[in-house]
Amino acid sequence: MAPLTSAKTRPVRLADIAKAAGVSHGTASNVFARPEIVREEVRERVKAAAEAMGYGGPDPKGRLLRAGKVNAIGVATAEPLSYFFDDPFARVMMASISQACDATGAGISLVSAVNGEQLAWNIQSALVDGFIVFCVDGGSKLVQLARERKLPFVALDLDSDDDDAVAAIGVDNIAGAGLAARHLTELGHRRFAVLTLPCADAGFGPTTREQVEKALYSATRDRLRGYFAELSRFDIDVSRVPIYETVNDEKSVWAGLDHIFAGAETPTAILAMSDRIALHALDWLRQHDITVPGDVSIVGFDGVPEGAVSKPPLTTIVQPIAEMGRLAVKAILENDGSFSRQSLPIELVIRSSSGPSPA
Amino acid sequence: MAPLTSAKTRPVRLADIAKAAGVSHGTASNVFARPEIVREEVRERVKAAAEAMGYGGPDPKGRLLRAGKVNAIGVATAEPLSYFFDDPFARVMMASISQACDATGAGISLVSAVNGEQLAWNIQSALVDGFIVFCVDGGSKLVQLARERKLPFVALDLDSDDDDAVAAIGVDNIAGAGLAARHLTELGHRRFAVLTLPCADAGFGPTTREQVEKALYSATRDRLRGYFAELSRFDIDVSRVPIYETVNDEKSVWAGLDHIFAGAETPTAILAMSDRIALHALDWLRQHDITVPGDVSIVGFDGVPEGAVSKPPLTTIVQPIAEMGRLAVKAILENDGSFSRQSLPIELVIRSSSGPSPA
DNA sequence: GTCAAAATTTGAACCGATCCAACGAAAGTG
DNA sequence: CACTTTCGTTGGATCGGTTCAAATTTTGAC
Numbered sequence: 001m002a003p004l005t006s007a008k009t010r011p012v013r014l015a016d017i018a019k020a021a022g023v024s025h026g027t028a029s030n031v032f033a034r035p036e037i038v039r040e041e042v043r044e045r046v047k048a049a050a051e052a053m054g055y056g057g058p059d060p061k062g063r064l065l066r067a068g069k070v071n072a073i074g075v076a077t078a079e080p081l082s083y084f085f086d087d088p089f090a091r092v093m094m095a096s097i098s099q100a101c102d103a104t105g106a107g108i109s110l111v112s113a114v115n116g117e118q119l120a121w122n123i124q125s126a127l128v129d130g131f132i133v134f135c136v137d138g139g140s141k142l143v144q145l146a147r148e149r150k151l152p153f154v155a156l157d158l159d160s161d162d163d164d165a166v167a168a169i170g171v172d173n174i175a176g177a178g179l180a181a182r183h184l185t186e187l188g189h190r191r192f193a194v195l196t197l198p199c200a201d202a203g204f205g206p207t208t209r210e211q212v213e214k215a216l217y218s219a220t221r222d223r224l225r226g227y228f229a230e231l232s233r234f235d236i237d238v239s240r241v242p243i244y245e246t247v248n249d250e251k252s253v254w255a256g257l258d259h260i261f262a263g264a265e266t267p268t269a270i271l272a273m274s275d276r277i278a279l280h281a282l283d284w285l286r287q288h289d290i291t292v293p294g295d296v297s298i299v300g301f302d303g304v305p306e307g308a309v310s311k312p313p314l315t316t317i318v319q320p321i322a323e324m325g326r327l328a329v330k331a332i333l334e335n336d337g338s339f340s341r342q343s344l345p346i347e348l349v350i351r352s353s354s355g356p357s358p359a
Numbered sequence: 360m361a362p363l364t365s366a367k368t369r370p371v372r373l374a375d376i377a378k379a380a381g382v383s384h385g386t387a388s389n390v391f392a393r394p395e396i397v398r399e400e401v402r403e404r405v406k407a408a409a410e411a412m413g414y415g416g417p418d419p420k421g422r423l424l425r426a427g428k429v430n431a432i433g434v435a436t437a438e439p440l441s442y443f444f445d446d447p448f449a450r451v452m453m454a455s456i457s458q459a460c461d462a463t464g465a466g467i468s469l470v471s472a473v474n475g476e477q478l479a480w481n482i483q484s485a486l487v488d489g490f491i492v493f494c495v496d497g498g499s500k501l502v503q504l505a506r507e508r509k510l511p512f513v514a515l516d517l518d519s520d521d522d523d524a525v526a527a528i529g530v531d532n533i534a535g536a537g538l539a540a541r542h543l544t545e546l547g548h549r550r551f552a553v554l555t556l557p558c559a560d561a562g563f564g565p566t567t568r569e570q571v572e573k574a575l576y577s578a579t580r581d582r583l584r585g586y587f588a589e590l591s592r593f594d595i596d597v598s599r600v601p602i603y604e605t606v607n608d609e610k611s612v613w614a615g616l617d618h619i620f621a622g623a624e625t626p627t628a629i630l631a632m633s634d635r636i637a638l639h640a641l642d643w644l645r646q647h648d649i650t651v652p653g654d655v656s657i658v659g660f661d662g663v664p665e666g667a668v669s670k671p672p673l674t675t676i677v678q679p680i681a682e683m684g685r686l687a688v689k690a691i692l693e694n695d696g697s698f699s700r701q702s703l704p705i706e707l708v709i710r711s712s713s714g715p716s717p718a
Numbered sequence: 719g720t721c722a723a724a725a726t727t728t729g730a731a732c733c734g735a736t737c738c739a740a741c742g743a744a745a746g747t748g
Numbered sequence: 749c750a751c752t753t754t755c756g757t758t759g760g761a762t763c764g765g766t767t768c769a770a771a772t773t774t775t776g777a778c
Contacts, residue, residue, distance in 0.1 A: 012766055024728045027764060056509030060484045062764030065424050065733045070486065072468065080468065084444070091444045098440030098469070105477060107485065108440065109431065110457070110467040118464060125419045125431065127486050132719065149413030213411030233374065374735060388736060398756060421735025424763045522776045 012053050014062075021049040032058050036225055042146045064127070072107035073097075073297060073332050074128035078119060078142055083134075087248075087323070088276055088304040090134065093156065096325030097132065097351065104333055119285055131334035132156060143269070153336035154328045158343055159218035167331060168341040169324050173219050176317040176346040177226025180299040181272055185234040188357035189269035189297060192236065193260045194243045195281065196220055197273045204252035206259060207239070207245040223273050223301065234352060242267070246277055253280035261288070268296055268357050275300035275307045280315055286311070293355030303349065313351035318354065320344050371412050373421075375505030380408035391417050423486070431626055432456075432691050433487035434637070437478060437501055440471045442493075446607075446637055447663040448680070449493065451623025456491065463692055467716065468506055478648055479504055489691035491515060494576060509696035513687045514521045519575035527700045528671035528686050532578050535676040535705040539658040542674070542707055544593040547716035548628035548656060551595065552619045552638065553586060553602045555579055557631045563611035565605060565618060566604040568597070582632050582660065601626070605636055612639035627716045636660035636674055641712065645670070652714030654669035662708065679703050 009121055018028035022041060026264035030038045030044040038046075048057075064070060075097065077083055077090075084090050093128045101108050111126045119355030123131070125359035131146045135157035146153040158170030184192070199207065199215035210248060212224045228238040242263065260267065272278035285292050292298060292312055300307055303318025377387035382401060389397045390405040397405075401674065408414075408703055423429060434456065436449075443449050460467050470485045472478035482490070482504045490505045494516035502525055503510040506593035517529030543551070558566060558574035571583045588595045603615035619626065639661030644651050651657060651671055659666055662677025682703060 002494050015405045015764080025765085026729065026767080027727055030727090033766070037726075042726085046746085054509065056507055057483055058766090059764055060486055061427070061429070062733095063484070063766070064486065065420050065764075066766045068420075068733075070420070071484070072486070082454040085450045085454045085457065090506070091450075095441040095444045098444065102440050102472065105472075105481075107481065108469045110469070113461065113464075122464070122466065124416050125422070127419050127423065127431070150413065216654060374734080384735085385737085386757055389757090390762065392736075396756075401756085418734055421733075421763095424734075424765085425736040427763070542735090 003125075009224065012055050013327035014058060017046060017049045017053055017055050020053060021046040028148045029058070031274070034261070070127050070129050071105070072109050072128050073329065074109045074111045074131045075134065076111040076123060076124075076126075076131050076142055077134035078114070079112060080114050081110055083112070083192070084110060088306055089274065089302050092304055092321045093134075093325050096322040097269075097329055099322075100326045100329035106329070106333060118140070120160060123144055123149060130154075130335060132328045135159075135219075140216065152332050154331045157217075157219055158329060158341060160256065165338040167338070169327050169331070169344065170219075170341075171319045171324075171344050172345045173222035174229070174303065175224035175225040177271070177273075178230040179226075179348040180301065180317050181227045182234075183350065184271070184297055184299060184354060185231065185236070187269075187297065187354060190236060190357065191265060191267045192227075192241045192269050192271060194224065194233060194241060194269035194272060195222065195256050195272045195277045196243060197277070198247050199245050202233050202247070203246050204247050204255060207243050209243065211245070212243065220273065227271050248274055248276055250280045250283070253277050254284050257281060257284045257288075261290075264318045269354075270296060270298040272298060275302040275304045275314060275316055278316065278353070279306060279310055282310055282312075282314070295358055297354040297357070298348045303347075308351070310353075312353050315351045315354040316349055318347050318349050321347075329348065365634060367611045373414075373417055376405060376408045376412055376414050377571050379459075380405040381443060388417070391438075395541070407468060421477045424440050429466075429469050429486050429488050432460065432463070432688065433468045433470045433482075433485045433490045434493065435470040435485075435490050435501055437473070438471060438493075439473050440469055442471070443469060447665055448633065448661050451663055452493075452677045455681040456688055458681075459685045459688035462494075465688070465692060467684075475500070477516050481633045482508060488693060489614075490511075491687045491691065494518075494578075498683060499575065511691050513690045514619075515683060515687060516576075516578055517700060522697070526690060528683050528690065528703065529578075529700075530678045530683075530703050532581035533585035533588070535660065535678075536582040536632075537589040538705070538707045539660065539676050540589035541593075541629070542709065543628040543656055543658060544590065544595070546656065549595060549716065550624060550626045551586075551590060551600045551628050551630060552626035552717045553583065553600060554615050554629060554636045555583065555602060556636070557606050558604050559652070560717060561606070563604050563606050563614060566602050568602065571602065579632065580669065586630050607633055607635055609639045609642070612636050613643050616640060616643045628713075629655060629657040629670035631659045634661040634663045634675055636672060637675065637712070638665060638669055641669055641673070642672075651712050654715040654717055656716070658713055662706075667710070671712050674710045674713040675708055677706050677708050679705075 014028050015025045018025040028046055031043050035043055084094050107127055109123050109128050113122050118142060130151050131153035133142050133153055133155045133156050135148050143155055155166055155168040158168050173308045196212060197220045199212050199220050213221060231238050242260050244259055246252035246256050272281055278298050281298055290296055300314045300316035303316050307314035307316050373387050374384045377384040378430050386397060386523050387405055394402055419612045435456045443453050443521050468485055468487050472481050485515050489510050490512035492501050492505050492512055494514050498606050502514055514525055514527040517527050556579045558571050572580055574580045590597050601619050603618055605611035631640055640657055644655060649655055658674035662675050666673035666675050
């Protein structure tokens, strides 16, 4: 009773079929990797043996070790994995990253974890040739982890504070935010409110300029700086502009508007730090019979496709998301070490969510 | 300026730091894998050596080979990679797959390719413990490829024809389609049109029952069968029901409706094989001032979240997408070989896109 | 029939870790 | 002080392939 294939495991290796076919493992390997250099008769014999023994082809695990290259890039975020499929910005970015990967034949590994411990492990053990890091929240920890791995990586975000020798691709958030604020002031608006992206680790609520300056995520900081710099230029007292921190979801945005419009002096213009925030705000305003842009104007940030078909279509600062994705993939794949940081142009796209101040 | 990676190579291996620290490679390995069993003094010495030599921790490539398990599951489709981020059904499915993976700490690798040659290679060389196969189009080839890899895999789709011993999770498309057709007939509708998912390899246009029977993707076949079986039961002459094949995008759906509504006898009820089709149809109808459900009723299929907030909200057959994702991941991860195929319940959710026949 | 060139095949080395049986030293026991 | 445990460390085996210089067989020319 020879214990043959125990149906549980697949202990059939290349060496096994080589022996079965009566050739060396070197030749067996060639049959799969470079069939043209092995004599037809032998090739068929090996293939037959493989077939007979239920061999599924060379195991990539083995090849990988020898080759060194995984041929896949990791995309990392500190959000839960589903972030990639839920968030509009992430989706557009991922779509362009995928296209770039498709074009070069590289695969994509999604790396994430909410729990910090787990995240570290996931990054340390990810089988990838490099990382693209989504610096949404807790970005610096991610960057830290990615760097420790000593693999090429690019951060999708330009941190204006530390030009820390970390390779990064992003936009000038300060300038972009300035564009938004300037657009609204030029339309005559003087009473503003700001809906921010997350600053602290969790939670939402009214916040202050000082708090936002401490935000983990640099884009949040820079966008507020951009808004306020421009508003100040128009002699608007930014210390009186209400700032509400959201977590980029419907609930917190609605709570923010509840809060803002409960005040005595309601704004005629809202600066939203993401299109997602702006779109949720549009819903809230519609439900409260506040017309846009009649009563209130709103400008988003990002330029996701949903903004073009919302009601009304959203005026926003569009980032060249597709281009960013493409460059990020390129930076990883063709990593020659030279790449450092790249700032891409943003653009104000005026649609119908902004109009003259009612006052 | 900072000396990040030496950019070219990273020839520093565990063995190198072991030598540098004057310990055996076994001990060096333990320092990283089971620090608690090595004496503190030694541990620190090895860590210091690692730090000094710029060692980024044990390379997963090596560990992988020894461990055998990749701890990642592959999600495969014959569509371009961006399908995962564009298609509403895929997105919901992926979100639930991600959640299940997050919960178990497994990673996700996206595997795809439009080009067949490339697809085969990508599947053969994917570093995963198993595959979840999206059987959208060209499903059988994918299943074939996945099977050859001799790894556990689950197809997300129940093919009513070949219960081919392939593990699969899906819904009873025939019954689901029946539910949709019955709902509309009970509302008095007698003039129908069907918008199908892709059948042939590419292209769209008017088609016939016979053509659809040859569809590559079983869901397309089964849904049509379900529609027609139920309609026949109500003595509707299904041979006169126009069938238009779409490719599940706006362009083909609109072309389909152009075609269908150009006919003499326009339908009062549309059976759409996906919510995506139904949603695009809703847009077309609105633009043509055809009221829904006043003039025309429409029922979708899938139950994607967008359907709940469309105008009007979509009556549809909802699949338990989240549950399917969860089960699929479970099937791969806890693969005990026992699993075969599982049919999940579908449900008719009546919203506002369906109403009594105008006639 | 002989010999060099061309075509194949072989087998050892290597990729970078983990695992484990065996071993040496320190600690505990009688 | 001899004798077991316990603890920490060692080094060889292994995971499953690819690669390449050297060996062997074929083929071709004279």
